[in-house]
Amino acid sequence: MNHSTQGEQNWWRGAAIYQVYVRSFADGDGDGTGDLAGVRAKLPYLADLGIDAIWFNPWYPSPMDDGGYDVSDYRDIEPVFGTLTEAEKLIEEAHTLGIRIIIDIVPNHCSDEHPWFTAALAAGPDSLERERFWFRRGRGEHGELPPNNWRSRFGGPAWTRVTEPDGAPGEWFLHLYSSRQPDLNWTNPDVADEFEDILRFWFNRGVDGFRIDVADGLVKADGLPDVTDPDGPLPYSDVDGVHEIYRAWRRIADGYPDRRIFVGEMWLPDPARFAMYLRPDELHSGFNFDFLSCPWDARRLREVITATLATHAPVHAPATWVLSNHDVTRHVTRYGRADTSFSFADRQHLAPTDRELGIRRARAAALLTLALPGGVYIYQGEELGLAEVEDLPDEVRQDPVFTRTAGADIGRDGCRVPIPWAGDAPPFGFNTTGTAPWLPQPAEWSAHTVERQTGDPDSMLELYRRALRLRAGRPDGPIEWLAGQPSGVLAFTRGDGFACVVNLSPGPVPLPAHREVLLASGPVTQTLPPDTTVWLRI
């Protein structure tokens, strides 16, 4: 069994999944925002790249307060992106090319423009409509203080006070994210029923799986107690009842004859708690953020890889490997810094970064992730070697993180800039009308276009293409560390004579005995230069 031919039912276990942030992928209608027409036109590009599936960030109607993670209708397509009919065509066309489709589902919260929330506001206190959310009276003599001390993950309090229909200041509602993203109350059966129906709606349209947004957050601790220890268990994350929801969802997915899957977004400190979501009757997989956050350091990476595999083994779930996504600083930028780790607590905005070093390490990291057992996620633009755009002017920034923290956290716009396809000047083929993209692209991206990189054997794009092709034909065997390597070197085999060697030490190291160099992230001779990965036949 190899990556591409492993049983149809097991396609997800070793899949290479490409993340499309629709707004920034390709703009088919030329209005400056990416759309489904753009994606459809680029499907041949994705097929040629060699990916197995696409994960779409939310494509539903949305006021776009949080880039679509504020959904106002879960059963339609955002009009700026296209129509439901186009989505159906896209799914079909992708399937014809052998590409599966995973879409984002956002069950923790909806948009303040969702009909349930507008109805809840209108219906007033103690109404059934308000029970679908977390409305509470405030503390303090006149209810002027938030009901508890929870903080929004985007900064500021997690509660906003509403004005009641009679014009008086009234109840507060909970929002773990922006104030335009009210949290849904999962103790209310309407909510569970609604989402189960939404799953079926899209499964019936051929969607192969869902990426679950904030998968750990749906259940809140009884009584909504204050946070007493910010480093201890949180009353709004990883509360036990959440597993019941996913067992019900799994039954729905398993009701389809061909395999439909879930991948959960859980940022959890405890790997054992993380693994609980991947038990055989729950989610199929989860994003491995420990790997993403890990510094470019051989010992630390080896620890994370070993721990990841150990965490997944007892629940028989495949690991996933992620370097970047739409929430984090692009890894070309991270890996060029003195501190190469990632943390939401400090994005290290504008910390000096060595671009060449970042690219070299990103190439090495790509071959590392693509050699590891399990699934891999590729965030659009990483195959082009794009760096974080750190110098966006404040007035174009759209991420609520930036506004809610008054700029103390620069936010995530810098990894969401529309990607360059062709040409020497913006919009670099993002559209053909020349309309300015919704976020400005740096002039230096002329060197990073798909057009420029295609056919250049030294380009990042051709590295990804070759690596994905080789990976697809390779056995997905277990990893075994090669003994006796110099310090700073990661080296492992995968069965069937395949070895991957990564040099994270400051000097060149000798290559292990081998029969053939299959692929390398940089020039290799008898030795492997620093920050270089090689795939060998041994």
Ligand code: GLC
């Ligand atoms: C997830 C998404 C992020 C979004 C947040 C709230 O973390 O990845 O982009 O802002 O959830 O929905």
